[in-house]
Amino acid sequence: MAGPEYLDVQALPDPVPQAAAPWGAGPVEAVAPAAETVVPEVVPEQAVPEAVAPEQVVPEAIAPEAVLPEAVVPDVAAPEAAVADEIAPQEMVPEAALPEAVLPVAESAPVEPVEPAAAAQAAVDRLTAQTEVAEAAGVAIEEAPQAPLAAEIPEPEISEPEVAEPVLEAVPDAAPGHEAEAAIEEALVEVAEVPAEEAPDAVAAPVGEAPQAVQPEVLLAPVQEVMETPVPEAAPAPEPEAPGPAEEFLLPEHEDTPVAAPQPPVFEPPAAVEAHEAPSGPQLQVPGEAPAPAEPLPSGLPPEPHPEQPLGQFVAVDGQVPTTPHLAPTPPQPLILPDLDTVAPQSPVTEAPEPDLVQHAEDLATTDADQDEDPEPALPPAPAAPAYNDAEREAVLKVIRERRDIRNGFRSDPIPHDVLLRVLEAAHTAPSVGHSQPWDFVVIRSADTRRAMHDLAMSQREAYAKSLPKGRAKQFKEMKIEAILDTPVNIVVTADPTRGGRHTLGRHTQPQMAPYSSALAVENLWLAARAEGLGVGWVSFFDEREMVRALGLPEHLEVVAYLCVGYVDEFPDEPELMQAGWSKRRPLSWVVHEETYGRRALPGEDPHDLLAETVAQIRPLDAKALGEAWERQKRMTKPAGALGMLEIISAQLSGLSRQCPPPIPEPAAVAVFAGDHGVHAQGVTPWPQEVTGQMVANFLGGGAVCNAFANQVGAEVCVVDVGVVADLPATPGLLPRKIRGGTSDMTTGPAMSREEARAAIEVGIETARDLVAAGNKALLTGEMGIANTTSSAALISVFTGADPAEVTGRGTGINDETLARKTEVVRRALELHQPDPADPIGVLAALGGFEHAAMVGLLLGGASLRTPVILDGVSAGAAALVARAIAPEVLAACIAGHRSAEPGHVAALNKLGLRPLVDLDLRLGEGTGALLALPLVQSTARAMHEVATFDSAGVTEK
Numbered sequence: 001m002a003g004p005e006y007l008d009v010q011a012l013p014d015p016v017p018q019a020a021a022p023w024g025a026g027p028v029e030a031v032a033p034a035a036e037t038v039v040p041e042v043v044p045e046q047a048v049p050e051a052v053a054p055e056q057v058v059p060e061a062i063a064p065e066a067v068l069p070e071a072v073v074p075d076v077a078a079p080e081a082a083v084a085d086e087i088a089p090q091e092m093v094p095e096a097a098l099p100e101a102v103l104p105v106a107e108s109a110p111v112e113p114v115e116p117a118a119a120a121q122a123a124v125d126r127l128t129a130q131t132e133v134a135e136a137a138g139v140a141i142e143e144a145p146q147a148p149l150a151a152e153i154p155e156p157e158i159s160e161p162e163v164a165e166p167v168l169e170a171v172p173d174a175a176p177g178h179e180a181e182a183a184i185e186e187a188l189v190e191v192a193e194v195p196a197e198e199a200p201d202a203v204a205a206p207v208g209e210a211p212q213a214v215q216p217e218v219l220l221a222p223v224q225e226v227m228e229t230p231v232p233e234a235a236p237a238p239e240p241e242a243p244g245p246a247e248e249f250l251l252p253e254h255e256d257t258p259v260a261a262p263q264p265p266v267f268e269p270p271a272a273v274e275a276h277e278a279p280s281g282p283q284l285q286v287p288g289e290a291p292a293p294a295e296p297l298p299s300g301l302p303p304e305p306h307p308e309q310p311l312g313q314f315v316a317v318d319g320q321v322p323t324t325p326h327l328a329p330t331p332p333q334p335l336i337l338p339d340l341d342t343v344a345p346q347s348p349v350t351e352a353p354e355p356d357l358v359q360h361a362e363d364l365a366t367t368d369a370d371q372d373e374d375p376e377p378a379l380p381p382a383p384a385a386p387a388y389n390d391a392e393r394e395a396v397l398k399v400i401r402e403r404r405d406i407r408n409g410f411r412s413d414p415i416p417h418d419v420l421l422r423v424l425e426a427a428h429t430a431p432s433v434g435h436s437q438p439w440d441f442v443v444i445r446s447a448d449t450r451r452a453m454h455d456l457a458m459s460q461r462e463a464y465a466k467s468l469p470k471g472r473a474k475q476f477k478e479m480k481i482e483a484i485l486d487t488p489v490n491i492v493v494t495a496d497p498t499r500g501g502r503h504t505l506g507r508h509t510q511p512q513m514a515p516y517s518s519a520l521a522v523e524n525l526w527l528a529a530r531a532e533g534l535g536v537g538w539v540s541f542f543d544e545r546e547m548v549r550a551l552g553l554p555e556h557l558e559v560v561a562y563l564c565v566g567y568v569d570e571f572p573d574e575p576e577l578m579q580a581g582w583s584k585r586r587p588l589s590w591v592v593h594e595e596t597y598g599r600r601a602l603p604g605e606d607p608h609d610l611l612a613e614t615v616a617q618i619r620p621l622d623a624k625a626l627g628e629a630w631e632r633q634k635r636m637t638k639p640a641g642a643l644g645m646l647e648i649i650s651a652q653l654s655g656l657s658r659q660c661p662p663p664i665p666e667p668a669a670v671a672v673f674a675g676d677h678g679v680h681a682q683g684v685t686p687w688p689q690e691v692t693g694q695m696v697a698n699f700l701g702g703g704a705v706c707n708a709f710a711n712q713v714g715a716e717v718c719v720v721d722v723g724v725v726a727d728l729p730a731t732p733g734l735l736p737r738k739i740r741g742g743t744s745d746m747t748t749g750p751a752m753s754r755e756e757a758r759a760a761i762e763v764g765i766e767t768a769r770d771l772v773a774a775g776n777k778a779l780l781t782g783e784m785g786i787a788n789t790t791s792s793a794a795l796i797s798v799f800t801g802a803d804p805a806e807v808t809g810r811g812t813g814i815n816d817e818t819l820a821r822k823t824e825v826v827r828r829a830l831e832l833h834q835p836d837p838a839d840p841i842g843v844l845a846a847l848g849g850f851e852h853a854a855m856v857g858l859l860l861g862g863a864s865l866r867t868p869v870i871l872d873g874v875s876a877g878a879a880a881l882v883a884r885a886i887a888p889e890v891l892a893a894c895i896a897g898h899r900s901a902e903p904g905h906v907a908a909l910n911k912l913g914l915r916p917l918v919d920l921d922l923r924l925g926e927g928t929g930a931l932l933a934l935p936l937v938q939s940t941a942r943a944m945h946e947v948a949t950f951d952s953a954g955v956t957e958k
């Protein structure tokens with residue numbers, strides 16, 4: 001069942017996120033698309049070999065199929081409301097978060113002003129003002145560059161129903177002065193902590209007037225139907241405080257917790273579990289997956305509700321929290337702690353014994369096993385070993401939290417011997433496999449030796465820099481990665497894999513445990529150093545054997561770490577790599593699984609569904625940042641609107657990031673999802689299926705077009721095997737995430753099961769998470785899968801309502817006969833499955849490919865992380881239709897990179913309301929069109945940073 005917001009959407013025209021005028025949606029007969037007029041020559045279909053040798057896999061240039069506007073105009077009754085029966089939107093998305101945001105309102109519709117938020121009104125005013133300025137200056141907005149084809153197609157009148165008015169969703173905002181911070185906080189808040197109340201029901205949904213005499217595609221907000229607006233200042237901010245730097249999108253719980261926050265006594269029930277200020281998390285219940293009936297808790301405690309404990313709220317968890325105090329949602333049933341009588345009382349806090357760090361000869365003494373006697377049976381269990389008291393525990397957690405890898409700000413002060421001795425003692429007490437203690441510590445002070453080590457590291461640094469995509473290399477150039485010459489002491493930590501003899505316990509099956517043990521010694525050293533006020537920087541830019549020789553170490557040793565140690569000016573709060581924008585911290589909730597991998601749950605939490613959780617995180621564009629972007633563009637030294645479509649993109653980037661100017665989307669990565677298709681058996685393409693795997697190898701070897709384009713624009717190519725038939729050998733750059741080796745033939749049954757479809761979506765979500773956490777600021781879709789345009793056509797037909805004949809294209813360049821067969825195949829599949837667009841996952845399972853599903857996940861994942869996703873061609877368009885049916889606000893993150901020569905792509909873009917940035921008759925896939933669009937997107941953000949304003953440049957405004 002869909003929530004009202006979806007039903008409303010169904011009844012309304014399509015949103016037009018990227019441009020007010022749906023691309024190519026002019027009168028059907030008006031203009032032949034550019035593709036038709038610019039095709040230089042038609043390569044006879046006979047030129048395409050029916051069977052192609054692997055080396056010849058690069059498709060020949062074939063004349064693109066004519067793109068018929070007629071084919072794309074119909075706006076079907078396909079309910080956008082569609083959400084898989086597994087995902088009830090009203091349950092997975094916080095109730096208040098969507099409705100106002102996603103309703104495109106036709107301009108002509110009478111609009112009741114509903115307490116317009118001041119900022120929203122201001123944004124609308126600005127738009128109007130911008131119009132006036134442009135008009136008065138004679139700087140016709142019409143001068144704004146148009147996409148090639150758009151220039152040929154009569155622009156729709158502004159009163160066309162497709163033109164969405166800005167419909168602003170009021171979102172909670174912070175008190176004056178904290179707005180920006182609050183906005184960032186909201187973006188940063190941890191997945192599990194998104195409060196259901198984030199967008200109050202009582203939100204005003206002001207609908208602004210569009211500027212009358214302005215070309216809509218220039219001045220209207222790009223994603224108006226997914227725009228948030230700030231709330232009136234008086235509105236309370238229901239969000240929990242979650243301070244943090246903008247670059248960190250999710251905050252680790254322990255860092256939210258004041259260091260010295262007193263904790264309730266460990267075993268003081270029931271106060272030990274008390275409602276915390278944080279509001280409840282989103283309800284992620286998926287229909288069909290009914291909540292488990294109340295069962296006794298694993299502890300055997302009864303699952304009775306506690307009268308004072310609100311269910312589903314975040315509470316301060318105390319007691320057996322393994323690491324730090326943190327916020328976690330209550331379990332389905334409140335946790336009733338055992339009463340004091342049945343629990344071992346906490347031992348009185350005793351004076352901590354003086355640490356005895358120096359080892360003694362007695363340490364070598366052992367006790368015979370047979371000297372141990374069984375304790376008397378049947379007595380009540382002895383009290384558990386005492387925990388540390390609050391202050392002690394806090395000291396431990398503090399040193400763990402405040403340990404940093406340091407490269408900058410070292411001082412030359414010498415390290416006293418007793419200090420260094422304590423640090424080395426700490427290292428030496430590390431756990432080790434079979435108690436083999438495989439480490440040695442070589443303390444280096446000599447300037448000459450350090451110089452030699454520095455030189456070795458520098459040459460490796462260079463080699464690494466050369467291996468980076470340009471977008472990354474630029475960033476890396478600025479970074480310091482070692483402080484060998486800046487520190488008075490360097491320590492080499494080695495591992496001796498032979499130590500402890502042949503029968504070292506635990507090393508028999510896992511020889512790597514020896515260096516692991518030495519790594520633990522490093523961590524001990526690091527922590528102890530922090531407690532002494534000493535900074536440590538780990539350098540791993542060494543060819544290990546080279547270093548062994550240079551230092552004259554015994555050849556049988558492995559080098560585990562090279563550490564630079566010294567006093568420092570300060571310890572940064574966050575990892576230096578994070579501060580440099582190189583990486584982001586992954587939240588704990590991403591990495592804790594309950595019982596089986598994939599059942600992510602923090603202790604005390606129910607496992608959460610990755611898809612539902614991701615959807616719940618997707619929010620509209622931020623109206624405040626959007627308004628600031630318009631304002632800034634107006635003040636930049638250029639005529640208002642002169643950057644045309646790019647102004648819209650930069651405003652979208654601002655609204656998405658909640659920052660103005662928005663971060664420049666660099667570095668960027670294209671995720672190329674590869675999968676095979678059972679429908680290949682129907683003869684829909686002359687290309688043999690094995691080409692998919694061969695092209696994957698080509699991508700990994702750097703020999704494909706996408707590699708060349710990625711090199712040119714400085715992007716990373718990340719190849720994901722999500723369903724290739726061939727077994728692909730492990731290769732750097734390949735993510736092995738195969739759900740199954742190819743889908744089933746959609747003309748005889750569903751291409752995949754619903755579970756497989758969801759699993760492939762999750763692959764996409766996780767890919768987005770990985771790439772964003774690794775520091776990418778833009779994601780691009782890419783795909784490879786012989787026969788996947790057949791699948792794309794079927795998906796597009798379902799979601800646009802277009803006839804298969806209108807959306808089925810020549811793909812890699814098929815002849816008329818094959819095209820007729822392919823169209824029939826699409827038609828048969830649709831007849832067989834009778835897909836219901838209200839059930840997007842069902843549609844995906846019936847007709848999609850694994851790569852389509854993974855792209856759906858990438859889009860949702862990117863949107864949930866407020867990261868722009870540049871769409872490639874027809875398969876990405878098909879995936880975007882599915883993603884939009886699952887979560888309409890996903891469009892806030894979507895930018896159409898290019899327009900493919902496939903007719904179905906135009907239909908998809910029109911349905912999505914996206915206007916492509918590049919229109920060059922490409923029909924290759926692989927992410928090529930998206931890659932070409934990347935510099936445009938980056939340029940527009942850069943302009944926001946670098947272009948002077950009339951004020952700052954002293955340029956007179958008209």
Ligand SMILES: Cc1cc2nc3c(=O)[nH]c(=O)nc-3n(C[C@H](O)[C@H](O)[C@H](O)COP(=O)(O)O)c2cc1C
Pocket residue numbers: 403404405406407480481482537538539540541574575576577578
């Ligand atoms: C095994 C290992 C190798 C590392 N190598 C380097 C290195 O070569 N250069 C560098 O600048 N940092 C290096 N680091 C430090 C990491 O970049 C750092 O731990 C990470 O960014 C997190 O920051 P934090 O340690 O301050 O929490 C290394 C860390 C580890 C654990």
